[in-house]
Amino acid sequence: EVPKLAAAAEYFFKFGVEGKRFRPTVLLLMATALNVHLPIPNSVPVSTELRARQQRIAEITEMIHVASLLHDDVLDDADTRRGIKSLNLVMGNKVAVLAGDFLLSRACVALASLRNTEVVSLLATVVEHLVTGETMQMTTTSEQRCSMEYYMQKTYYKTASLISNSCKAVALLAGQTTEVATLAFEYGRNLGLAFQLIDDVLDFTGTSA
C-alpha cells in the first residue's frame, strides 16, 4: 500500500544483507529435533502443517530481531549495519522508526494467526525484554557496570530472551510437555548468553562474532 514503508521494512531481508540467519536456523533445527512423534497424550502428529507453523515462528523471530536492530540504530545514530549503510542513514530516522513499528505489527499479526495465545504471550514478552535490556544498557550507572549479575540480566533481556522464548514456542507448537518446552527454553537461553558473551569479548580481542 505504501511503497516507501515496504521498501524500508524489506531493507535487511534482501539477498546479501540478510545476515547469518542464526536465529531462524537454530529454530528450524530445534523443530526437527522435537518433531518426533512420541506416545504422549495430546501430542500433535508430525505434519507439514506443524512444520509450517514452526517456520512462522522462525520468520516472526527474525522480524522482531530486525525491528529491534532498526530502532537500536536510530537510538545509537549508527551509520552501518551488516556491511551496508544503516536504514536511518539512507532513509532517515522517521522512516526507520516507522519501519521498525511496521515489522513489529506484522510480527504480531502473524503471531495471532497461529491461534495459540501462550505463544503470543511468549513473543510479546520478548519485545518487552528487548526494550528493557536496551534501556538497562543506556542507563547503566558506574556501580552497575561492575556487577556481573546486572550484565547477565541485561544480556538475557537484550539477546537471550528472543532465542530462548522462540525455542520454547517451537516446542509448544509441537505439543511437547512443559518439561521439554522448558529444556528448549534453557537451550536457547544458554546459546543466546554464550553468543553475546563471545561477541562482547571480541570487542576487546578481535573484530566481530
Add this chain to the structure above:
Amino acid sequence: EVPKLAAAAEYFFKFGVEGKRFRPTVLLLMATALNVHLPIPNSVPVSTELRARQQRIAEITEMIHVASLLHDDVLDDADTRRGIKSLNLVMGNKVAVLAGDFLLSRACVALASLRNTEVVSLLATVVEHLVTGETMQMTTTSEQRCSMEYYMQKTYYKTASLISNSCKAVALLAGQTTEVATLAFEYGRNLGLAFQLIDDVLDFTGTSA
C-alpha cells in the same frame, strides 16, 4: 525493573495530562450497550468478568494510542503535547522511542492474556494501520494531496482504525453475532472519521477539537 522506562511510559497517564480519554469512554459505553443478555446461541452471560475483559480492551486501546503519540512526536520533533512538554523534549528521542515500544509490547502481552486470537488479530492490524497512515501522511505527493479518497483512506488508518476495531473487539468479547460486531465496527469507523474531519477543519477555522 527499569525506573526510567516506567516513568517514561507513564508520562501521559498521570493526572492532569491523561487527555480526554475519548477512546476508553466510548469503548466502555459500547460495552454497556452490548452486554444485554440476548437469547442467541453461544452468547456469553453478562458478568463482571466480561466487563473486566472489555475494560482491558479500553486500557489496551489507550496504550496503543499513547504509544503512537510518543513515536509521532519523535517523528515530528514536537515540543508540546496535551499542554505539557513532549516526552522527546523532556527525556530525549531515545527514551521516547523505547517508551513507545514498551507500551506496544505491554499492550500485546495484555491482549494475549485475553486468550482470544481474533481480538489479538484485530488490534495487531490496528498498529499496522497506524504506521501505514503515518507513512501516507509523511509521503503525500501534491497530486495525492488533492484526492479526497486518499485523505479518507489515510484518515481511516491514522485515526478511525483504532476505535473501530476496538469497538468490534468489545462486541466479540460479549459473544455478539458477526452482524452486531460489524455494526460496532461501523459505529467506531464513522465516529473516528468524523472526529478527525472536525479536527482537521479546526486547523483552518479554530484551535483544537
